[in-house]
Amino acid sequence: MGQEGRSEASAVAGGFETRTHGRGVTYCYTTDRFKTISLHAVWVNPLTAAEASLGALVPAVLKRATQRWPSTTRLHQRLEELYGAHFRADVGKVADRQLISFHLELVDGRFLPGKPNTLAFGLDFLTEVLRRPLVTSAGHFDPTLVEQEKTLLLRRMEAVINDKGQYAALRLLESVAGGRPFGLRKWGQPEEVSAVGPEALYSYYLTLRATRPLLVLAVGAVDPDEVAAAARELISDQGDAPELAALRPYEPLHRDAEVVERQPVSQGKLQQAYATGMTAAHPDYPAMMMYAGVLGGFPHSKLFVNVREKASLAYYAYARLDGALGLMMVGAGIESAHYARARQIIEAQVRSMAEGQISEAELQFTREAYRNEIEAEQDSPDLIIGRKLETVLVGGGLSGVDLISVLERVQRTDIERVAGQVLLDTTYFLTGEEKGEGQST
């Protein structure tokens, strides 16, 4: 592979030193307070019905074998030699983008016998996995590995039904999307998985390498020059990629729609999607965070207090923002027969938010709770990486002390103002009983 001379720009923001290398970007957060070094490499891929399954199979096959470690056993032995490095290769989803992710967590050599340079080992491992997969003499992926991973992926897609909460959330999002890409499952559809062959998959892998932005994030006692050098090898293919465009909030197609589905379940899952009209990059997003926090972010919040503590209807009841889509999810696990009552209580809380019925204590507790959460992110390499990735993908938004200080200044009137934008899109109910069906407030 030829090394191309590319211009590099570097900047430091939010604890990260950022360098761009053409199509790739490295983000290094250098600190000596962790016992580990965390490396995360992500290809950002548009989520489309035609390509989602190809995108999902690439990490599944790459994680199986490389030229230097040509079997899964050898690859895992390598990880164990690195004092049990944790390696994950999988596919994720943020709004309508598919994230093809490789995550490696290594013990920092400073805390190991002989003080090995585990960063160098880790970068070498990632480079090997991403750039030198096991290829047959025919010049594509090993057909056996591809078939094995297709089978496992198909089963994993079916197994979504095993986790009823996750299933309900997926079904709700599909209903909200009404065919738009953000409603697609991150693995695509079974028919497409079945159709994938080793040649097509290998050529898709080469396309990813040559055209998709690659983000490399590193947290720990890392040398940004060392990471940048590895990144240059990781992105050395010819080809250009479009800039990462900022995400836009989704446009609601429904107003108070209802979807009821029956399954043999012991507990009904009530899930609602509300359009918020803004992503995490919007200046009003901190006010929206306060809104969602007071409504259902914490044990002091309205949903927990009213649905669980006062009415004893549920073990959990929450509201959670999706800052990439511009959507708020509300959920509770309830007795199927209590559907109408639970909805009535939840929607009364949502109305009370719009009416500004927010106490000083609710505001204060919510601000403090967010501060605790945001400050604690600094203790976790995974959370540091997750927050950075979200900011990069969404195309803005505050984090850390900046976010805390803006949250402190959010007033009741700000929350009332954003409350007016919160619209119930769709209610989804997974129920075990027929009599739960069709009831609504």
Add this chain to the structure above:
Amino acid sequence: MSPQKALPLINETLHTFTVPSGLAVAVIPRPGFKKIYATFATHYGSIDNHFRPPGEAAVEVPDGIAHFLEHKMFEKADGGDVFDDFARVGASANAYTDYSTTTFLFSTTQHFWEAFSVLLEFVQRPYFTPENVEKEKGIIEQEIRMYLDMPSDRLHSHLMRALYQVHPARIDIAGTVESIRTITPEALYRCYQTFYHPSNMLVTVIGDVDPQQVVETVARDQERRGLSAKGRIERIFPPEPAEVATPRVEHRMSVARPLLMVGYKDVPEVPGWSRLEREVVAGLTLGMLVGPSSPLYERLYGEGLINERFSARYTQDDSFAFAALGGETPDPDRLEETLTRELPLAPLREEDLERLKRKELGSFVTLFQIPEDLAYLYNHLHFRGLDLLQYPEVLEGVTLERVEAFRQLFTRPERRAVSVIRPLAEPGP
């Protein structure tokens, strides 16, 4: 000063102390970290349903009461809510119950001392009324029903019932919808007074705090309450036979494909073994036999009999111990057959042992970065009289002979039970 134990390689120090009431305190300082994590735990869990309080007659209590009690500790006499007391100072609180412990916890980046005093206060101040006990039943019923819909939770629960004939580890931690309905304030107080005595409890703090100040704060709190050390609680476990209750249990649920878990019942005390050594050896043995770097794993994965979520774990407590292996599989019969045939035979090699020791050492170092996991493990070992800091030394000393000796567990069919969950309707061929 409190006694200190240092782990120079990983730059960590553990401070431990016991105040006159019998309450134990452990502090692991983490300079430079934002979050302080504190737990207040009692050596009391779901298996402690039959016991003799010091100087009293034996008592039997309803299944699931330890977990119920954990929920009810958040109730206050003035009608307020403990969650609000934590929220006021910006701390995030929670609690959990398992087979042998109940743990109350909070984490915070500010106002640690205020939150710490909320923790010390609420765990030592029960308030149960017929009304507040009744109100909780609906909430816990929904918690139980949530677990009833989780296939992996059911798989484990069924396995425990198959492995154990009489030991209360066979009972679900939260009890059943029926058993919790019989819980009364009197029964809760009885359990509270027996098990929430400081001499049966442990406070653990991990974060950027002064250990001496933690110890002094706890000592002052205990002095104010005027509690003195108490006699021993007798926990009554019926003698558990070596043989499993049922070799095989099958259930049907709304799942896409079957799940299988194979369990091997071990005995909690094995002559010639320290318990920590057995736990360490068990982890290494399972890794060598069927971990992701083993030939058996690659074969099972390649044949599609397991996926990445396959797990192999050893669990050990004072009164029970078992190994459990399994996960989602299209063919539970073939997976079971392969595991039971291969586990006693698969080669155990010195180089694999040395490599897996490295892996375990890495996990031990990483543990000190995750306060939740560190406190969980420290607390569990403490209640069983084991020392977390001996882990690297015990690990270093493991020999291939010990691994081979542990593997004998897999050669005893009378110790084996199998739990299977199949879809409601089997998919076509």
